[in-house]
Amino acid sequence: MSATVLAGHPRVALAGNPNAGKTSIFNRLTGSSQKVGNYPGVTVERHSGTLKLPGGGRCEVFDIPGTYSLSARSAEEQIACQAILGLPPYEAPELVVVVIDATQLLRNLYLTLQILEAGARVVIALNMVDLVASGGARIDHERLAQELGVPVVPVSGLRGEGISELASAIEASLAGAVPASAPVRWVATDELEADIAAVRDGLPTSWGDTDGSRGRALALWSLLSIDPDDELLAIPDALRELVGERRDLATSAGREIEAEVIQARYDWIDAHGAPLLSLPTEARRTLTDRLDAVLLHPLVGFALFLFVMGLVFQSLFSWADPMIGGIEALFGLVGEQAAATLPEGIFRDFVTEGLIAGVGGVVVFLPQILLLFLFIGLMEDSGYMARVAFLMDRVMRALGLHGRAFVPMLSGYACAIPAIMATRTMERRRDRMITMMVVPFMSCSARLPVYTLIIAALFDPNATVLGFVPVPSLLMIAMYLFSTAVALIAAGVLGRTLFKGPSVPLILELPPYRVPQLGSVIRMMWSRGSLFLREAGGVILVCTIALWMLLSFPNSEQISADFEARRATAEAELTGSELDAQLSTLAAAESGAQLQHSYGARLGHAIEPVIEPLGYDWKMGVGLIGAFAAREVFVSTMGVVYGVGGDVDEESSSLRDKLRDERYPDGRRVYTPLVGLSLMVFFALACQCMSTLAAVYRETKSWGWTVFLFAYMTGLAWIASFAVYQGGRMLGFE
Secondary structure, eight states: OHHHHHTTOOEEEEEEOTTSSHHHHHHHHHTTOOEEEEOTTSOOEEEEEEEEOTTSOEEEEEEOOOOSOSOOSSHHHHHHHHHHHTOTTSOOOSEEEEEEEGGGHHHHHHHHHHHHHTTOOEEEEEEOHHHHHHTTOEEOHHHHHHHHTSOEEEOBTTTTBTHHHHHHHHHHHHTTSSOOOOOOOOOOOHHHHHHHHHHHHTSOGGGOOOSHHHHHHHHHHHHHHOOTTOOOSSOOHHHHHHHHHHHHHHHHTTOOHHHHHHHHHHHHHHHHTGGGEEOOSSOOOOHHHHHHHHHTOTTHHHHHHHHHHHHHHHIIIIIHHHHHHHHHHHHHHHHHHHHHHSOSSHHHHIIIIIIIHHHHHHHTTHHHHHHHHHHHHHHHHHTHHHHHHHHHHHHHHTTTOOGGGHHHHHHTTTOHHHHHHGGGGOSOHHHHHHHHHHGGGSOOGGGHHHHHHHHHHHSOTTOEETTTEEHHHHHHHHHHHHHHHHHHHHHHHHHHTTTOOOOOOOOOOOOOOOOOOHHHHHHHHHHHHHHIIIIIHHHHHHHHHHHHHHHHOSOOHHHHHHHHHHHHHHHHHOOHHHHHHHHHHHHHHHHHHHHHTSHHHHHHHHHHHHHGGGTOOHHHHHHHHHTTTOTTHHHHHHHHHTTSOSOOOTTOSHHHHHHHHOBOTTSOBSSOHHHHHHHHHHHHHSOOOHHHHHHHHHHHOOHHHHHHHHHHHHHHHHHHHHHHHHHHHHTTOO
16 A cells, blocks of 8 residues: 555645744755755745655655745745645645644644644644653643544654654555544634635635635635735735625624634634643743843843844855955966967957856855855754844834844845845745845945945045044945945835835744754755855856956957057067066056957947946946946956056055046046045945846846846936035035
């Protein structure tokens, strides 16, 4: 029997509340066979793996997004219901393993009750029984199995206890040795039964069989989930209208459908579940209680939180630097070897400057992404992430967000790409979208070389404010404060306009503190990193190559011939170090001349009328175009434009001198402190980073939102820079 049933690799869904230990159980069951993808049509991750059963068979286990109930307001919660009930585009699983947090038994039973009501075949994994026992409590799991009519297996995902027994229970249920449970029924009023019947009759035929317990469950889901403010996808208009009519009828009669259903379910849970839990006669002060007294303290807790966030920020900003430098050095070495091996020509330039540089431009983000998700994984696994959201909720609520938005925004100081990916920790699509739309405002590390070059070139290093505050340092701090203020204001505006919605309070469970499972954290890090390389990395690579072509073509034969003649003259007249220096100077000058002949330069001239009111000329326009590869590329692009070499960094004085000495035909300086301030404001606000745009597209799967982000940030940057430059001129500044 077992071999026949299990030959087709039946599907087993793993469901449970957030923080119930579902991921730990999933990792224990599937080991190293895990795969990560996305649910069809959305960016919600779908983890799956193969479970080897004791009898020799196999089954596919897939992890359903954590949810407190099957009633849904967001697309992620909708997926949980669709995956369990087998609504299109998902197939119904043969078995649902419900992971219950034994320390929160009664609350976790609510989701269990809903799954049982749908007529699903269920096995319950009663997790964290070791924590219950350590607290002096006891759960009668055998009696719980009798009450629910399904197998209940005590397990500890952290220690790996009971996993083999759980696998045996899964095998027995799939093989039919354990009968499917009868739906647990609570008593509904006649009015509520009429609502359920009316909605069940209006369920779409594409949802499959709507008779019996499944149809009743779908009708209840519709009544509790569909409303004008939900984020649910693919709900037929006719069903929305029907649910609205039943809600209106109930309201006019002084009834509240949601309250009736929830109360009835919890009445059943209190009557049948509460007697199964034996509590100690004396309440014990747990380690979690003692830690929370410190970590949730309004002053001490916030100070410790700032320390932790500073540690995260330091890791992304500084600790990743050696790894980033190593990757850049490695790809630089590969590029040099390719240049030495391949014959001179356009193909060699494509391989070295386009392909190898493009791949390096993708991989260089990996250290920051891995470090960010290492910290996020450790904070989530330990239970501290919920405390972070709790602490920051009061501040973020004023902007229409909640506390979970703070971590992605803070990590945006290092790099917007991992910060955008970190928005996945937020449940509501509205909150994720707002956060993604404002994270790129945070002054990332790529802006630092641009700020440094402009401040060092155009502002007096000895100037002070109030006699002791250095102007360069003050400007640097001001740019970071300015970008943060704009991000917060933008979040508030977007939350009240494009993403207008009800202010939903942050409702979360503060789980007990646990020792993080390093294996799970590392697997999560690698899955996120590999996902970035596969999806966002491909877009970045294509854009990098396209940008290289834009700045490299067309190649003027006349310019090449002129510089070849100058090189020949230098080789005839000079020797030794003088010749090397002259050849290097000529190579840089030729690169600059060819760049000024390129399509990129033509674009620079084309956009000059648009950027001229900001104080920029066409050469700065070329720099802005080059900065799309990465903001810091502005520095090296300007170095090529001015013929001081392509390897310019912030410590080089040659480019600074060029910028200071650049003049218009009438003798006016091109680069003034006012122009520099306008340029820094533009870089602070504009979305000058195709990697960020690629990450946004990866998360939203929408070119519309990606284009919107680019357009509104660039438009805001133009307006702000225009106000700075033209306002400064009106006040008499240069």
